[in-house]
Amino acid sequence: MSTTVGRSLGRYRAPIVVVAMLSSLLLIVPFLVLVATSWTSGSFILFPPEGFSLDWYAEVLADPEWTESFRLSLWTAALSTAIAAVLGTLAAIGLTRVRHTTARRWIRTLFIVPIALPPIAYAVGLYGVTVDLPFLRGTLATLVVGHALIALPYVFVIVSGGIARIDPALRPAASTLGARWPLILWKIELPAILPYLLSGALFAFVVVFDEVVLAVFLMPPGEQTLPLQMLNASQEAFSPELTAASTLVSGLALLVLAIVPVGRVLRRRAGRAASPRPAEGQAAPEGVTP
């Protein structure tokens, strides 16, 4: 596939590739600098780093402020992601049942709107809600709900992409054979979109885990999510502790990213061993939905 597009670019191909390589430096170099400064043995941020030590990593891991905020981020993000995953999937499936074209377009737009919503304005609004409703004060409910709303579009878009690949003949076939809609949903649609649901949820989790603006406004005093802790630390003093923490978080994220495809391959192998039917059987009649 690459070669055709590549060949069609002719003599422009080399300059395009060079520009892309330079742009990829924009993406990589800052991160490498960040990582490098975190293994300094000095107590200031310097580039190139002085000596080499992992002291700052030990410092971060031993500091309850960092570990507490990490734990808090982990469970609030997990909760928001779970809400977003369920509702986003329902939204994506439910939308295919709407027959009115205009209605479908509007509802679809609505479900994607949170991507375009300026986080600070939404945070101010949610903050206003907490002020008005005293029983929400001091809880993390608004934060979790707000994050779920922000995460929902990602699940929705990715799962919608998966639904588009389901063979459209399957539903009528199952219906003709007497299956009612919950059964069709459970036996046909959910298994087919499960991989999309998982990758959507993973993406949503990463988005929510990094989100800081809502946390600035909605965290009860004394508690901090990890991104908020990082932002506050950067405003006070830019120390190797902060870059070590950033490196650890990014490393963890990349580790998860690396594990997921491996897990998927393993599962597919296991599935193949368990049943003679090829796993690709029900998936992706690519030509059906142009």
Place this chain on the structure above:
Amino acid sequence: MPSLTMPRARADARGRKPLGVSRAEHRWLLWPPLIFFAVALGFPLLTLVRRSLEGGGAAYADAFEVPAFTGSLVRTVVMAAVVMALTMVLGSLYALAVVASPTWLRFGLLAALVLSLWTSIMVRSFGWMLLELPRGALHWFLDLLGLADEPIELYQTTAGMYPAMVAVMLPFAVLPVMTALQSIDRQQLSAATIFGAGPWLTFRAVTWPQIMPSVLSGGVLVFVMSLGFYVTPLLLGGPGNMTVSGVINAQMNQANRPDIGAAMSILLVGGTMVVYLLADRLFRVSEKWG
């Protein structure tokens, strides 16, 4: 996004919907996410409107009295537009390079993309700070080449902010174009070449029309997200480059005028939504994502 329901929709329209959609199905699938949106999105927005109208609309007039506001408004729009233009150009070239380059290079380009998509925006902004500090990594590098004796003055300047913003937003412009390029019809490219079209004509007549909608939707996404940008301008632009988000934050947390903050938030949300909905009507943006 391909249309999701072609065959079934036709069957439904003809027959007495033997395979149709029951009311219960609608209720259970579409209502939960819609209710969630009404609560999680409608409530905060209503609160914003109410809060901003508390003084009988005086808050809106006061908002424009805040000296920093009009400047930040112009600055934010200009910034979003410039970042959009730059990411559209670089993103398209990047996507082209990904599909047009040999495997090893494609792997590198994709790795850079995934790395930056998967690490948090804040961590990447930290990396840019380290790069741009007066005696940061960039200074070290230029010094190595014998180009810089004086500390460089990039940190917290407008010129220093743009590269970071472009780098942060670049993946959002690359991904849709890459998806479009991968599904391009190779036969048309080959046909164009066979009939003697040069690389420029082939690109203009065959490739561009097929990827243009995705380039546009990526650009709109970047524009809309940049309007609400908070973290990167805060860390890299400094006080001289306050965006609307920064001014809202100042109204809420320093000036202690929640009504003005709410009025500004309404203006920001309103502006962003108008842009997004217009773009969605004109270019069917939301259908290109995912």
